[in-house]
Amino acid sequence: MTMTAKSTICAETLQRFEKYVIPNYGRYPVALVRGAGSEVWDDQGNRYLDFFPGWGCNLLGHCPAPVVDAVQQQLGQLIHAPNTWYLEAQGRWAQLLSERSFGGQAFFCNSGAEANEAAIKLARLHTSPGRYKTITFTGGFHGRTFAAVTATAQPKYHEDIGPLLPGFNYVPFGDLGEVESKIDDETAAILVEPIQGEGGICLPPDGFLQGLRDLADAHGLLLIFDEVQSGCGRTGKWFAHQHFGVEPDIMTLAKSLCGGVAGGAMVARREVASSLRPGMHAATFGGNPLAARAGIATIEMIESLELLDRATELGESFRKQLAPVVEELAVAVELRVCGLMIGLELTVEAAPLVQDCIDHGLLINCTQGNIIRLLPAMTLTDQQLEEGCEILKAALRESKD
Numbered sequence: 001m002t003m004t005a006k007s008t009i010c011a012e013t014l015q016r017f018e019k020y021v022i023p024n025y026g027r028y029p030v031a032l033v034r035g036a037g038s039e040v041w042d043d044q045g046n047r048y049l050d051f052f053p054g055w056g057c058n059l060l061g062h063c064p065a066p067v068v069d070a071v072q073q074q075l076g077q078l079i080h081a082p083n084t085w086y087l088e089a090q091g092r093w094a095q096l097l098s099e100r101s102f103g104g105q106a107f108f109c110n111s112g113a114e115a116n117e118a119a120i121k122l123a124r125l126h127t128s129p130g131r132y133k134t135i136t137f138t139g140g141f142h143g144r145t146f147a148a149v150t151a152t153a154q155p156k157y158h159e160d161i162g163p164l165l166p167g168f169n170y171v172p173f174g175d176l177g178e179v180e181s182k183i184d185d186e187t188a189a190i191l192v193e194p195i196q197g198e199g200g201i202c203l204p205p206d207g208f209l210q211g212l213r214d215l216a217d218a219h220g221l222l223l224i225f226d227e228v229q230s231g232c233g234r235t236g237k238w239f240a241h242q243h244f245g246v247e248p249d250i251m252t253l254a255k256s257l258c259g260g261v262a263g264g265a266m267v268a269r270r271e272v273a274s275s276l277r278p279g280m281h282a283a284t285f286g287g288n289p290l291a292a293r294a295g296i297a298t299i300e301m302i303e304s305l306e307l308l309d310r311a312t313e314l315g316e317s318f319r320k321q322l323a324p325v326v327e328e329l330a331v332a333v334e335l336r337v338c339g340l341m342i343g344l345e346l347t348v349e350a351a352p353l354v355q356d357c358i359d360h361g362l363l364i365n366c367t368q369g370n371i372i373r374l375l376p377a378m379t380l381t382d383q384q385l386e387e388g389c390e391i392l393k394a395a396l397r398e399s400k401d
């Protein structure tokens with residue numbers, strides 16, 4: 001371990017935020033200014049190791065060279081052009097995504113919430129008339145726009161913003177019997193994260209996703225996988241559902257889709273996709289030249305450096321590092337790993353531990369109050385992994401049961 005970072009921040013920045021920025025985020029008193037791979041620096045010159053780069057968006061680490069190059073080149077050619085014209089890169093990007101998933105066609109947007117909005121709308125269009133309901137799962141997370149937040153079955157995100165969008169039924173994650181009991185003549189779709197991220201890196205019970213597929217087929221419903229967090233190589237396969245041998249009708253992507261540049265997509269089976277008739281949906285910036293070039297560069301970088309295999313390998317290294325902690329320490333109760341989605345459930349509040357790690361130069365996240373969540377980059381080095389895990393383990397040993 002090399003340094004101990006101090007969580008200080010330029011006072012002027014703090015004052016500006018207090019005066020001019022809406023305080024809807026809880027922020028740590030750190031202002032990041034520069035990043036490279038799994039390292040970032042703040043405005044005081046402190047260096048941090050980043051096990052949660054870009055809230056899951058920077059799966060290739062900070063400023064991956066092929067993405068930087070592609071975007072820089074595109075910036076000088078064409079920054080934006082609307083979807084009234086053909087963009088060569090958007091077509092190529094769609095093909096790359098289609099060929100790596102279940103075939104089908106792509107609609108491009110700018111975020112995960114938007115991708116889920118499109119999916120929910122498409123499901124209603126495809127199954128109309130008469131069907132409009134979507135079944136979602138407790139602990140899920142689908143974004144903050146009204147359909148997406150209604151789909152998000154976590155009461156804390158619904159407080160005081162009602163009425164929510166009609167037509168959503170919530171079921172405990174993993175409970176097929178409950179899903180079946182909620183299906184009626186008006187059910188259009190089942191929307192689920194194959195691996196719940198925000199919910200605490202929750203892996204689906206054996207047979208759960210296949211069971212959803214079977215129910216969807218039996219009742220003529222669409223199965224939608226939200227792979228905004230789990231997709232694009234995060235788990236060591238292109239898409240998390242490929243671990244379970246179950247294909248959706250619609251899949252939503254964002255976060256790491258463009259190597260850290262903003263971008264989202266919905267991929268739908270061709271027969272379903274055609275229900276999104278011309279004029280029924282749009283996103284002004286969707287599939288723009290910068291996002292498309294970044295998206296293509298992301299896929300090409302993952303393939304040329306064989307980073308899917310590396311993600312699997314790194315996941316196993318994290319497991320080796322952290323599994324003993326669950327044996328040793330009473331505060332750590334369960335470790336859940338799928339590639340580079342890593343959750344460590346504690347018996348105590350995790351926030352002080354996150355702060356302790358920041359103080360020692362490691363950025364991590366906690367979710368659901370007591371679950372340490374790591375979404376590291378595929379380009380993490382073995383040495384960085386070891387360095388960060390030492391900091392994390394030291395913090396865990398300090399934290400009291």
Ligand SMILES: *Cc1c(COP(=O)(O)O)cnc(C)c1O
Pocket residue numbers: 110111112113114141142143144193197198226227228229230254255
């Ligand atoms: C982050 C996330 C979203 C929302 O994405 P935004 O880009 O913030 O709108 C949706 N679904 C899942 C699974 C996510 O992790």
